[in-house]
Amino acid sequence: MxxxxxxxxxxxxxxxxxxxxxxxxxxxxxxxxxxxxxxxxxxxxxxxxxxxxxxxxxxxxxxxxxxxxxxxxxxxxxxxxxxxxxxxxxxxxxxxxxxxxxxxxxxxxxxxxxxxxxxxxxxxxxxxxxxxxxxxxxxxxxxxxxxxxxxxxxxxxxxxxxxxxxxxxxxxxxxxxxxxxxxxxxxxxxxxxxxxxxxxxxxxxxxxxxxxxxxxxxxxxxxxxxxxxxxxxxxxxxxxxxxxxxxxxxxxxxxxxxxxxxSVGEQTARQTLDNLEAQYADEKRQLERTLREAKEKAEPVRYGLLYGSGSELVNAVAQVLADAGMHTVDLDEQLGGTKSADLLVSAEGVSARLVEVKGVSGPAQEHLVGHLQRHLETWPQLQPDEPVSDGVLIVNHQHKLHPSERTAEVYSRPEFVASLESLPVKVISTVELFNWWRAEDWTAIRTAVLGDAATSWRPAAPTSPEQSPSAPRRRWWTGGRRG
CATH class of the missing domain: 3.40.50 (Rossmann fold)
Incomplete structure (x- = not known):
């Protein structure tokens, strides 16, 4: 050969x-x-x-x-x-x-x-x-x-x-x-x-x-x-x-x-093709880096909101509220110990709220609302110069289940749900909060936490383009069980 x-x-x-x-x-x-x-x-x-x-x-x-x-x-x-x-x-x-x-x-x-x-x-x-x-x-x-x-x-x-x-x-x-x-x-x-x-x-x-x-x-x-x-x-x-x-x-x-x-035409086409391949490789590499960075930023929030408890869950909620343009204070760190709720959330021109964050492996206990009510009652003795109007209870319920398998609402007993209307407490599930966050629906998050006063308020330096208050809330999971 x-x-x-x-x-x-x-x-x-x-x-x-x-x-x-x-x-x-x-x-x-x-x-x-x-x-x-x-x-x-x-x-x-x-x-x-x-x-x-x-x-x-x-x-x-x-x-x-x-x-x-x-x-x-x-x-x-x-x-x-x-x-x-x-x-x-x-x-x-x-x-x-x-x-x-x-x-x-x-x-x-x-x-x-x-x-x-x-x-x-x-x-x-x-x-x-x-x-x-x-x-x-x-x-x-x-x-x-x-x-x-x-x-x-x-x-x-x-x-x-x-x-x-x-x-x-x-x-x-x-x-x-x-x-x-x-x-x-x-x-x-x-x-x-x-x-x-x-x-x-x-x-x-x-x-x-x-x-x-x-x-x-x-x-x-x-x-x-x-x-x-x-x-x-x-x-x-x-x-x-x-x-x-x-x-x-x-x-x-x-x-x-x-x-x-x-020919000149062949050489020009060949050089153009080489340049195009090099440009594609550069753009692909940049997009892969952008995707990797976005995933690294999103993963702690995604996992914390949907499967976390304790400080991991609190940190994820605080990050979401900050992304929506609100100011958050870790009260355990500021006051020392667990004297009040987990977070104090505020915005310019809007009354501050106490936010209690809980993670439970099964259905959410109704007494969690009572705990937040007591925090609202004792708040004036802790911080008399920082008035709060309402409280928000954010619950990661049934967190051992995939979000699509959880009940859509945190609480489902009709009598208890009706009683919440007369209380200065609003209840939000972390699944709902996550859906707003992943869709960058900052208006929905601010409204849910700060109330209707947030619809006319805009942060000075938003973290991303804001959606219209009238825009429909996009959902990530469908078919969640009720009751």
């Missing part, structure tokens, strides 16, 4: 052809502990012709291959093929491209905790490698600054990896060797440069390109668990055209585009 199939670019793959006799023999040796186990980096189900590529597995000619995929599949195997590949690239005056995979998605992390998650890839020669430390779950990489061309395209593609996919923090390292006869040691510093493509929150690379000192080799280190279809598409459409265009020309690849032979 010394020449490529017409139209297909040959690529060296550092493992035996899946299902071949060599593959079966190697696996048998590994099962009996005769060889170092190694993962199958390149899967057997890749549709190579659809990518315009011809696979050259271990044992096949590699000197005419412009690129290598996951070389060094197993100990002492693949070295000869890589030497021929590099020699062929030097002879042609081309850059040798290499895609190397680091880490193992399914590694056993329960043993040897000191080195858990550590991985490495040899690059260039025996004395230089890229080390990797597995990062915590939930790592969200970002595109490294000042990327362009094929490297930026690779970064964009790898950002589409499934959520939860592992990443490894990369660093370049050399080798320190101790002589076997005890006569001394040798230090071999790392050679070449490691350029970030994707970085973690600390700015450390998680995808990078290593370039040899002479610039004749370019190794891309990517994390295990990356889609090979995605990477091979990048190799053919972006990497080879930018770094080794002669390889596509020699193979007469249908993907080869010679800029010197393109």
């Amino acid at each position: 010394s020449s490529s199939v017409s139209g297909l670019v040959p690529v060296h793959i550092g493992q035996p052809e899946p299902g071949s006799e060599r593959d079966r023999t190697l696996r048998q040796w590994q099962e009996h502990g005769r060889d170092r186990p190694a993962p199958m980096r390149v899967p057997a189900d890749v549709d190579w012709p659809s990518h315009g590529l011809q696979p050259r597995w271990l044992g096949a000619e590699s000197s005419d291959c412009p690129a290598a995929l996951s070389p060094g599949y197993s100990h002492n195997r693949g070295a000869a093929e890589m030497k021929r590949l590099l020699a062929g690239a030097r002879q042609r005056g081309e850059i040798a491209l290499v895609l190397a995979v680091i880490g193992q998605v399914n590694e056993d992390r329960t043993h040897n905790s000191l080195w858990s998650g550590d991985a490495s890839v040899n690059v260039g020669d025996l004395f230089t490698s890229v080390g990797g430390q597995r990062l915590p779950a939930g790592t969200r990489p970002q595109i490294a600054p000042d990327l362009s061309g094929a490297d930026r395209d690779l970064a964009i593609r790898l950002l589409t990896r499934p959520e939860g996919s592992p990443w490894w923090s990369l660093h370049l390292r050399g080798v320190h060797l101790e002589r076997g006869d005890g006569s001394g040691s040798e230090d071999h510093p790392a050679e070449g440069a490691l350029d970030p493509i994707l970085v973690d929150a600390l700015g450390d690379p998680v995808v990078a390109a290593w370039t040899s000192p002479a610039g004749s080799q370019r190794w891309y280190v990517i994390p295990d668990g990356t889609s090979w279809d995605n990477v091979l598409g990048w190799l053919v459409h972006r990497a080879l055209p930018e770094y080794v265009p002669g390889a596509l020309r020699r193979a007469r690849s249908p993907y080869f585009v010679d800029p010197d032979l393109q």
